Amino acid sequence: MPIQTPAFKLICPSCGWSKLFPPMGDVRLPGQVLDKCPSCGGEPLNRVKLNIAEKMLVSIKAKL
Ligand SMILES: [Zn+2]
Numbered sequence: 594m595p596i597q598t599p600a601f602k603l604i605c606p607s608c609g610w611s612k613l614f615p616p617m618g619d620v621r622l623p624g625q626v627l628d629k630c631p632s633c634g635g636e637p638l639n640r641v642k643l644n645i646a647e648k649m650l651v652s653i654k655a656k657l
Pocket of ligand 1 (some may be wrong): 600606608609630631632633634635636
């Protein structure tokens with residue numbers, strides 16, 4: 594049974610860029626998770642848990 598990584602969100606503290614990541618299986622492709630901001634190149638990015646609204650958003654997206 595694959596282990597799922599819980600959904601999370603990356604936020605750039607420098608420019609405010611953010612991206613939601615849906616729950617993922619245990620197979621992770623390189624480049625799927627960013628360690629630098631694609632907008633300003635800042636690092637490290639803050640990794641935060643999703644609030645309820647954001648969790649609903651990623652679960653809706655996952656079904657599309
Ligand atoms: Zn940034």
